[in-house]
Amino acid sequence: MKRRLTTRLVAILSVLSLAVALCGCAGDKEGGSKNSITIGIPQDIEETLDPHNMVAAGTKEIFFNVFEGLVKPDSDGNIVPAVASEITVSDDGLTYTFTIREGVKFHDGTVVTAEDVQYSMSKCADIEGKNPMIPALLNVKSVDVVDDSHVAVTLESPDNDFLANIATVSAAIIPAHNANPAGEAIGTGPYKYVSRSPLENVIFEKNDDYWGEAASIKNVTFKVCANADTIPMELEGGSIDMMAHLTNAIKIQINTEKFEVLSGTMNLVQALYLNHSYEPFANEDVRKAMCYAVDKDGILNFVSDGEGVKIGSSMYPNFRKYYDDSLADAYPHDVEKAKELLKKAGYENGFSFDITVPSNYTQHVDTATVIKEQLAEVGITANIKQVDWDTWLNDTYIGRNYDATVIGVDAAQLTASALLARFVSDAGNNFTNYNNPAYDKLYNEAFANRDADAQTAQFKECVKMLSDDAANVYVQDLPEFVALNKKFTGYTFYPVYVIDVAKIRLAE
Numbered sequence: 207m208k209r210r211l212t213t214r215l216v217a218i219l220s221v222l223s224l225a226v227a228l229c230g231c232a233g234d235k236e237g238g239s240k241n242s243i244t245i246g247i248p249q250d251i252e253e254t255l256d257p258h259n260m261v262a263a264g265t266k267e268i269f270f271n272v273f274e275g276l277v278k279p280d281s282d283g284n285i286v287p288a289v290a291s292e293i294t295v296s297d298d299g300l301t302y303t304f305t306i307r308e309g310v311k312f313h314d315g316t317v318v319t320a321e322d323v324q325y326s327m328s329k330c331a332d333i334e335g336k337n338p339m340i341p342a343l344l345n346v347k348s349v350d351v352v353d354d355s356h357v358a359v360t361l362e363s364p365d366n367d368f369l370a371n372i373a374t375v376s377a378a379i380i381p382a383h384n385a386n387p388a389g390e391a392i393g394t395g396p397y398k399y400v401s402r403s404p405l406e407n408v409i410f411e412k413n414d415d416y417w418g419e420a421a422s423i424k425n426v427t428f429k430v431c432a433n434a435d436t437i438p439m440e441l442e443g444g445s446i447d448m449m450a451h452l453t454n455a456i457k458i459q460i461n462t463e464k465f466e467v468l469s470g471t472m473n474l475v476q477a478l479y480l481n482h483s484y485e486p487f488a489n490e491d492v493r494k495a496m497c498y499a500v501d502k503d504g505i506l507n508f509v510s511d512g513e514g515v516k517i518g519s520s521m522y523p524n525f526r527k528y529y530d531d532s533l534a535d536a537y538p539h540d541v542e543k544a545k546e547l548l549k550k551a552g553y554e555n556g557f558s559f560d561i562t563v564p565s566n567y568t569q570h571v572d573t574a575t576v577i578k579e580q581l582a583e584v585g586i587t588a589n590i591k592q593v594d595w596d597t598w599l600n601d602t603y604i605g606r607n608y609d610a611t612v613i614g615v616d617a618a619q620l621t622a623s624a625l626l627a628r629f630v631s632d633a634g635n636n637f638t639n640y641n642n643p644a645y646d647k648l649y650n651e652a653f654a655n656r657d658a659d660a661q662t663a664q665f666k667e668c669v670k671m672l673s674d675d676a677a678n679v680y681v682q683d684l685p686e687f688v689a690l691n692k693k694f695t696g697y698t699f700y701p702v703y704v705i706d707v708a709k710i711r712l713a714e
Contacts, residue, residue, distance in 0.1 A: 226592030242425040243694060245705065246437060246449040250405050250430050254305040254393035257378040258330040258339060263703045266375040268428055270704040271410060271421075272313075273378035273393035276304050277369050279620050281709075283526055283701040285369050289318060289394055291380045299364030299656055300347075303529050304357050310417045312381050313391075313398040323357040324349050325382035330372075331416050342371040342619070364659060366653070367621040374619065374702075396708040397422040405430055410707070413492060419560045422696075424709035441465060441689055446695070450705060452687040453568070462690050468690060469513055470699035471683040474614035475520050475625065476570070478561065478577055478679035482639045484609045486557050493676035495535035495547035499584045500577055500679050504539075509572045511647070513685035518617070522683040528622045528665050533673045533680075544584040556585030559609040565592040567613075569684055574612040577679070603637050614684060620702060622665040623653060629672060641675050 212577045244329045251265040257273045259574040260266050276290040287293065288526055290304040310318040310557040331346035332338040345368070347360045361368065364427050371377070384392050391399035396418065408428040412421045429446050431437055438459040452460075452467075460467050478500070487493060518533030549552060561574045571592060578588040588610075593601070602608040617624035627633055630649055631641040648671065652664035673680070690697050695713040 215301050225432045233447065240693070241423060242427070243423050243448065243707070243710065244429050245623045245707070246426045246431040246440065246446040247408075248431060248451060249429075250432075251402065251408055254388045254433055255399065255548075256387040257375045257380065257393070258326075259388065259389075260375060260585060261339070262443070267705055268408065268410075268707075269375050269391070269393075269399075270395070270396045271397040271426075271707050272280050272391055273375050273380070274395050275372050275374065275377040275379060276327075277373045278701055279373050279700065279704075281698045281700050282437045283524055283620055286506045286533060286622065289323070293369070297364075300361050302361075302368065303352065304359070306355050306357065307417060308355075310394055311415045312394055313413060314381065314384075315385070315387045315415070316381060318379060318381075318394060319350045320354055320357050322382050323379055324351050326379045327357070327359055327372075327377070328382075330377045339376045340371055340374065340619075343369065343377070364654075364656065366656065366658070367619065368621055370482070378702070397426060405432075405580065412654070420602045421708040423694075423707065426707050441691075444695045447691040448697070450686070450688045450709075452689060454513070454685070454687070457687045457689075458511075464589065464692060465689045466692055468688040468697055468699075470686040470688070471515055471523065472616075472686045473522055473524050473617040473701055473703070474683060475517060475522055476612070476614040476681045476684055477520075478574075478610055478681065479615075480531075480610050480678050481606060481608055481637075481640050482641060484559065486553060486559070487610070489553075490675060491547045491551035492553060493679070494537065495544040495551065495553075496541045496581065496586070496679050498547065499544040499586070500580050500681070501539040502534070502681055504580065504683055505573055505576045508576050509569055510685045513687075514682040516682055517680050519680055520629065520667045520677070521622075521627075521669045522701075524683075524699075525617070525620070525622065525625070526701075527662050528669060530666060530669055530673075533670065536673050537676070541567050541583055546569050548584060548586075554585075556587065558587040558589065560589045562589045562608045562623045564592045564595045564598040564599065564613065570612045570614065575680060577612070606637055606639060612681075617702075622662075622668075624666060626668050626672075627653075629668075629677065638678060640675075642671070642675060645671050645675075 241442050249264050252260055252261045252262050257266055274288040277285050278288040279649055284419055289307055291307040292305040296304045321436055327349040331343040345361050345365055347362045350358045352358050380387055384390055396413050398413050400409040400411050402408045410426040437456055457467055473583050482488050506512050506514050516534040516537045521529050523529050563571050563574045574590050578590055581588050602611050628635045629640045649668050652661050655661040666681045688697055693713055694710050696710045698709045
């Protein structure tokens with residue numbers, strides 16, 4: 207406990223010693239304050255602290271700092287070793303043997319063992335119940351301890367995406383001896399979970415025993431900021447030091463003398479998605495005409511002041527090895543070219559269709575509004591039909607009862623399949639009813655290809671084929687804005703939905 211210095215000092219205390227004491231006290235206080243950060247989050251976390259049962263992206267986003275799997279993603283989209291130091295794969299592609307990194311400790315101070323890894327992988331794959339949070343883990347046949355340092359995971363069939371599928375909080379390694387994982391968060395990450403005040407905050411502290419590069423900031427508070435309108439005031443007033451996922455309307459209110467506004471992307475594919483069962487959209491020339499009619503730059507300028515990244519297929523930029531930036535300009539804005547293609551397709555006088563948009567996504571509604579005006583220039587009449595989210599999900603996405611829709615499609619895992627599999631003709635989530643036997647053949651060959659480089663090349667061919675076919679009118683990866691007090695630096699954007707606090711540090 208710190209003692210307060212008052213005027214009732216003993217007479218023998220010299221002026222010099224008083225000055226030193228005062229400086230020391232002030233320095234401790236300032237240092238403790240400086241080594242803390244408060245980060246705003248838009249909603250409270252889930253009730254469960256069990257990573258294998260977490261559902262909400264906002265919960266997993268911050269617990270990325272607490273839990274780690276055998277592997278994890280880095281900021282470049284690579285899958286890198288974490289609790290495992292090495293991975294070997296059998297010749298038949300069915301068995302992955304993980305070498306447990308030596309000396310990795312849980313937050314309770316115990317060392318990670320092969321039994322902990324076996325328990326965690328069996329639990330997250332739900333081998334007994336066959337209902338894992340990661341559906342791809344249904345492919346896990348068994349998890350076996352080889353020896354004190356090795357665990358083998360055997361699959362029912364080869365899966366090149368297996369490592370990417372387990373590089374998430376949902377496949378975290380947790381202690382087998384924790385009898386209450388839902389109420390006690392014990393991981394191996396750079397931060398420890400400390401406490402939670404429902405609807406108020408979540409508190410983490412630095413893990414001094416972390417096996418990897420240590421975090422810089424000691425104390426982290428995630429403050430629930432449910433009312434978006436108050437965020438600029440909370441930042442300016444100092445109740446939060448950082449806020450991610452800002453809209454453009456909030457971004458322009460931020461005091462840029464005090465805060466750096468960082469710009470990234472949302473990691474999604476926003477497009478005018480076309481239902482190929484609607485007669486005009488079954489015609490490739492009609493789809494290409496629409497692509498030429500839409501001015502992406504005009505959309506970006508209207509929706510987000512020019513921020514965001516233009517895209518030309520169903521792959522966003524942070525999937526670096528699969529992304530082809532040249533496709534963004536495959537269909538430059540050309541009204542005359544669009545009219546020519548419509549005439550060729552037999553729609554010289556245009557046609558009418560509905561754009562169904564979920565009303566709770568302002569950016570998608572705004573994008574649809576611009577597209578409507580641009581298509582009118584070539585004689586196509588678009589009627590915007592706003593619906594609530596549940597209606598969109600059930601009627602548009604699941605029921606496929608729509609003409610076209612503006613939405614953003616993201617990826618649950620860092621796999622090409624997460625974005626490309628939905629365009630296979632018989633895929634359950636092929637909500638656009640895209641049907642191209644050549645695409646089916648190419649995708650299936652790519653998925654089954656065991657050669658990583660060859661597989662990447664084939665997936666890139668899939669990406670280009672969707673562009674060449676004008677499968678949809680691709681627009682952008684929407685911008686992501688983060689406000690960070692200039693006292694701090696180091697915030698890093700990831701190709702998945704995480705806030706990596708360990709990379710944040712005090713600015714010099």
